[in-house]
């Protein structure tokens with residue numbers, strides 16, 4: 001009850017006093033207090049997070065509602081200058097951060113890819129589609145719905161175009177770098193948009209440098225570094241598919257002569273690393289998806305960072321990240337410090353990094369903060 005007055009957008013199942021057995025997953029429900037006053041409405045699901053609140057007012061959740069919320073989210077991105085001739089890869093809607101819990105919409109050069117994290121949002125797809133068409137007009141040619149991974153408990157959910165269509169891979173731009181994006185076969189919606197500003201920052205340090213980009217996926221950090229004059233970049237990933245994506249993007253931008261790929265497990269590779277790199281990027285997948293894995297995750301981050309700190313050239317930089325929501329920025333910083341102590345080298349923190357403005361954090365939903373990083377210099 002207190003949390004709803006503070007506009008936290010979730011209601012946990014234990015906080016509900018009514019019998020919910022008649023409700024179906026995805027039902028739109030009104031939230032009432034003990035005096036039957038309306039506190040808001042949201043999508044119900046038989047799960048720990050029982051209601052994702054869409055509105056804290058007594059309002060109808062219809063197409064106009066979605067149109068207003070989506071238009072507002074798009075306006076924020078325009079204000080952040082993310083829709084430009086140089087950049088057409090961005091997150092249009094970031095769930096709770098845009099007051100649309102359970103809804104992710106990514107945008108790749110006129111194509112929107114929708115990922116639903118709740119059945120209620122999945123049932124609202126028609127309204128979301130119409131809202132996108134009205135809001136984006138000619139800037140939208142297709143919408144792909146991709147929720148079979150995120151709603152995997154429901155076997156009836158299939159992925160596909162719900163408006164127009166588009167061949168993949170599809171060409172899109174991130175700050176002038178070309179990417180071939182494949183939302184059909186790729187991880188998540190096809191690209192890790194959340195690292196855009198951190199990739200751009202690497203570009204600022206990259207000129208003339210020899211760089212190792214571990215956990216490269218489709219090569220984002222490598223491409224930004226090469227675009228800004230890196231002398232040589234090695235991209236490492238344990239997935240063959242990721243290496244193929246990276247090489248495709250490297251070729252697309254004509255950077256092949258300054259690049260090589262390494263198919264390997266990062267942890268093993270880092271153990272044996274030669275001291276030859278000026279910059280190392282560490283961007284692993286979430287080591288902890290749940291609180292009970294936090295300790296193990298911290299050990300993993302410490303080991304990985306200790307290897308990099310030990311092996312980097314004197315004066316070198318490490319761009320190190322964690323996207324585990326349960327490892328907060330204080331814990332992550334302490335873990336990197338512990339790794340420096342273990343490696344026995346002097347380390348300075350030059351930059352403290354986070355998720356970008358198109359992945360906003362709802363101030364009443366601090367759980368929305370998940371990406372954190374540091375740029376450290378090793379003497």
Ligand code: SAH
Pocket residue numbers: 191192195214215216217218219220221236237238239242264265266267283284285
């Ligand atoms: N830095 C990337 C996103 C990283 S996603 C970008 O900017 O787009 C995480 C990547 O880590 C995935 O491509 C996955 O294949 C890879 N990965 C997972 N475990 C790994 C391991 N043990 N060694 C190397 N790569 C790994």
